[in-house]
Amino acid sequence: MSAPDLLVVRGLVAGYGAAPVLRAVDLTVAAGTIAAVVGANGAGKTTLLRALSGMIRPAAGQVVLAGEDLRGTPVEQLVRRGMAHVPEGRGVISELTVDENLRLGGLWRRDRADAGRALDEVYELFEPLARRRRHLGHQLSGGERQMLALGRALVGRPRLLLLDEPSLGLAPRVVARTMALLRQLRDRTGLTVLLVEQNVRSALAVADQGVVMSLGQVVIAAPAARLRDDVDLRHAYLGF
Amino acid sequence: MDRFVFLTVDGLSRGAVYAAFALALVLIWRAARVVNFAQGAMAVAAAYVAYSVSAATGSYWLGFGVAIVAGLLLGAVVDRVVMRHVDHASPLNPVIVALGLVLLIQAVLGMVYGNEFRPAEAPFGRSALTVGGVAVLSPYDLFVFATIGVVVSGLAWMFARTPVGLRMRAAAFAPEVSRLLGVNVGGMLTLGWALASGVGALAAMLVIPTELGLHPHAMDLVFVSAFTAAVVGGLDSPPGAVVGGLVVGLLLSYVSGYAGSDLTPLAVLVLLLAVLLVRPGGLFAPVAARRV
Numbered sequence A: 001m002s003a004p005d006l007l008v009v010r011g012l013v014a015g016y017g018a019a020p021v022l023r024a025v026d027l028t029v030a031a032g033t034i035a036a037v038v039g040a041n042g043a044g045k046t047t048l049l050r051a052l053s054g055m056i057r058p059a060a061g062q063v064v065l066a067g068e069d070l071r072g073t074p075v076e077q078l079v080r081r082g083m084a085h086v087p088e089g090r091g092v093i094s095e096l097t098v099d100e101n102l103r104l105g106g107l108w109r110r111d112r113a114d115a116g117r118a119l120d121e122v123y124e125l126f127e128p129l130a131r132r133r134r135h136l137g138h139q140l141s142g143g144e145r146q147m148l149a150l151g152r153a154l155v156g157r158p159r160l161l162l163l164d165e166p167s168l169g170l171a172p173r174v175v176a177r178t179m180a181l182l183r184q185l186r187d188r189t190g191l192t193v194l195l196v197e198q199n200v201r202s203a204l205a206v207a208d209q210g211v212v213m214s215l216g217q218v219v220i221a222a223p224a225a226r227l228r229d230d231v232d233l234r235h236a237y238l239g240f
Numbered sequence B: 001m002d003r004f005v006f007l008t009v010d011g012l013s014r015g016a017v018y019a020a021f022a023l024a025l026v027l028i029w030r031a032a033r034v035v036n037f038a039q040g041a042m043a044v045a046a047a048y049v050a051y052s053v054s055a056a057t058g059s060y061w062l063g064f065g066v067a068i069v070a071g072l073l074l075g076a077v078v079d080r081v082v083m084r085h086v087d088h089a090s091p092l093n094p095v096i097v098a099l100g101l102v103l104l105i106q107a108v109l110g111m112v113y114g115n116e117f118r119p120a121e122a123p124f125g126r127s128a129l130t131v132g133g134v135a136v137l138s139p140y141d142l143f144v145f146a147t148i149g150v151v152v153s154g155l156a157w158m159f160a161r162t163p164v165g166l167r168m169r170a171a172a173f174a175p176e177v178s179r180l181l182g183v184n185v186g187g188m189l190t191l192g193w194a195l196a197s198g199v200g201a202l203a204a205m206l207v208i209p210t211e212l213g214l215h216p217h218a219m220d221l222v223f224v225s226a227f228t229a230a231v232v233g234g235l236d237s238p239p240g241a242v243v244g245g246l247v248v249g250l251l252l253s254y255v256s257g258y259a260g261s262d263l264t265p266l267a268v269l270v271l272l273l274a275v276l277l278v279r280p281g282g283l284f285a286p287v288a289a290r291r292v
Helices: A045-052 A075-081 A098-104 A112-125 A127-131 A142-155 A172-189 A200-206 A224-229 A231-238 B002-032 B039-057 B060-085 B092-113 B139-161 B163-173 B175-180 B185-210 B220-233 B238-259 B261-278
Strands: A005-014 A022-030 A034-038 A060-065 A083-086 A160-164 A192-197 A209-214 A217-223
Touching (some): A005 A192, A022 A045, A022 A217, A034 A045, A034 A200, A045 A083, A045 A160, A045 A192, A075 A083, A075 B175, A083 A142, A098 A142, A098 B163, A112 A142, A142 A160, A142 A172, A172 A192, A192 A200, A200 A224, A209 A224, A209 A231, A217 A224, A224 A231, B002 B220, B039 B092, B039 B185, B060 B092, B139 B163, B139 B185, B139 B238, B163 B175, B175 B185, B220 B238, B238 B261
Parallel strands (some): A034 A209, A160 A192
Antiparallel strands (some): A005 A060, A209 A217
């Protein structure tokens, strides 16, 4: 991979109390690729995403996005630097309509005309949302909610998309469609994706790079195809 | 029948003020999950500013405008300097702090202006115009209805139709997600406090001339009625606050007209109790939305 690194993480330490959940995480994600972070429950995958997007303050370490050190950047500014975080449970605001949720994703943008175009593109991409513009968030199915959360992130035209457990609670067909969409976005728009997954197989199937976490550290980062196909590696790090 | 018409109009006029004051309570409750018990004292403070300005310049309307601005600023200051630093771990903490603010504001007002009633000027006549022999509305009632109508519809339009309204709703419903989407949640909270306090100041300016006059405690009873109105409508529902305000205004007017004004404080409490027993979420409680 010769593409420049969009995201560089060095020695990231973060957690919620005295004991850190992340213990010196190092990670790089090349521009225009999909990286999948996998690992057991409690390995620190969600905490990693939350530390990257500033939802929790890292105790130590460095996060560099497109050459810019993000230390001390307030959460609400990160979206302006090109980072979009779709949180666990996806964060659709139930009390707002589909249209309001989507527009919210582009409100920060100065270029109103392009924010409007991005909104139209999302409605084209997710046709079911276009039919339910005026429905409230809590009236949507699980699959529609995921479309909404993803679409809302895309309205901001991010460079880096952080996705927390996109397959959680969804039918396999919906998961497959989501993964295909991520690949399509990568190829068409050069979107870079860092996704965290419990579902190792589907994550490694879509990803360019696989990152295995255990007990708050990255134990191996390798091309996803290698992790998928090398039986020894799979046994050693993924347990199947 | 004449009396009934009169009491109804009078009740709606007072109810409009309660509605505005209840709406202010709901705005802060939705944004910050705090019942602002200091709202009455804050509104009175703004009214005293108006009193000083009007006394110095001789212009009622200049004082009126300054009162609204003072209300907006006071709301922002109370949020930034006091409420933002209160630990919300127990819902009781902000309540105690708000009650402390009441004591502080009323004490300061008493020191500066004295604890006596001062006459408050009304910009329009308060004697009712008669239509076909029936006393209906005073010009002042019309002024109250028009002002509150404009403010309430303006707020409704702002929340439903403007980007800043969308940001404020999002920040109130889902602060964490909103920050991820680039919303300045802290700023929206301050704006919510400012707007609520501005509406409170407006309500005080409208109601004080119809009462005994300006006094550090002038809004205490209005606060109780407005709080009841907000609970009747459901603390989470702005339309509920407006309807609740009108209901409480009518109830108090009928009780005081037909049963004697001594009974009105009791009537408010009975209504509050009845609503809490039968529909604790208020009449306009939204269908519980599943949190996702």
